[in-house]
Amino acid sequence: MSAVELAGAGKVFGPVTALEDIHLTIAEGEFVSLIGPSGCGKSTLLRLVADLEQPTGGTVTVTGKPARQARLDQDYGIAFQQAGLLDWRSVAENVELPLQVHGVGRAERRARAAELLELVGLADFARSRPGELSGGMQQRVAIARALATRPKLLLMDEPFGALDEMTRERMQAELLRIAGETGAAVLFVTHSIPEAVVLSDRVVVMSPRPGRITEVVTGRRPTRDLEPDAVEDVRESPAFFQAVTAVREALRKGAAQ
């Protein structure tokens, strides 16, 4: 069963065609990035998968169910560009939120939050307030929250967009490790070509007006996910630069059309 399957999906907002005839299948455990200029509909595509928008054509299937059912069953976790933590809750309570919404008991919630904060390296900050954390740490809490219900699919809409370059690279390595450990498929929206290449199994290149997929480039996701240097090695390899060039050319071609 694939994690995501879009068959001829489209989205029209009034006179604007945001997405047209999207065919995309994401396998279990696969990391797929969406890249393209502003207005190419990459965020809209992610929102269709999340059932935050409904398609005006075609079908969206998530973990073998209609997108709406997958949302109700909490089959995916989601992280936005803003961490969107609740300021009045502690870090641990923020991570517990999805479990609380779905009626998981207190003791189990506590244990799961502790486990997740360990996973994202914030075990010492469980009782802190979000306002006391840096932007990168807040985003890590948001990722822990997205993983709370053990989803098989992680949806991420430019989650590192607001971070500085150094923090961003560290977060990318963290995310790869987490994706490897949890075995979750990831659909990742980004503006950054190197980010898309280093993280992904496949980079989906999109073009605007109307938003559609123009090319799919093989990414350079490190196979040795769990080793700390793996990501650094990839960033310095010739294959990485080749893939970056391939994505850049695909983007240019899309823009020229």
Place this chain on the structure above:
Amino acid sequence: MTAPVPTPTPLSERHSRSHLVSESAVRSSVVGVVAPIVFGVALLVLWELVVRIGGLPAFLLPAPTAIAEQIGAQFPVILQTAGVTGGNALVGLVVGFLLGVLLAILAAGSRVVSDLLTPVVLAASAVPIVALAPVFTTMFGSTTEIPRRLVVTVVVTVPVFVATARGLRQVRPVHDELMVALAATRRQYTRFVRLPGAVPFVMTGLRLAAPAAVIAAIVAEYFGGLQNGLGSRISSAAANTAYARAWAFVAASIVLGLLFFLAGLLAERLVTRNRR
């Protein structure tokens, strides 16, 4: 009596408290406390001098020393009457606060309820409470505290309702989306996001309503009913040409109002101190 539209303290101001106590900060806090006290004492001295040297008649303005003497003489009565008025203000404040919050939650829960309630509550803010006081006294009789407490309740409900309703509307879009993605029910959405998010607004409403509750409780006493509170003592002292005594009760009213104001401020600070 119209309530100003409340806004919580901006985030930047809440942040600005520095943990480093520098010498200049100490100096400025000393100046901040000492200066108004010195200024207040100077005003009292000036007042005393104007009354004595200018030979002002007592009905125009009694001297501070005469008022202080009355405060001393009437102290047990002042305490007792302040207790009655303060009690009325407190009961009305609590009931009005709960009512305001409850109505705002109801209004936020459904469009229909909101369209029905909001104009009614806002219209209540346009009702001059002085107009209600004699009517309530007639309705409930003059041997009960209920009319005064009702007046206070009406005065308190409006700003708390407005503040809470505004707070409930201030949901960040990212929180909105998150709750949809989490497939939260409407009730969970209110409980986990809207209500806690509205708390700083609610507390601001409470802070504004607290001193207004005292004003309403005192003014309501001017319109008959039991003669056991500060307001009725002020009016009866003034009617009996005991001007210094009237001013002694006025002074007690000011202290009572300040107490409510400070309690409201403290409650707001305590509840919102853990937030960004």
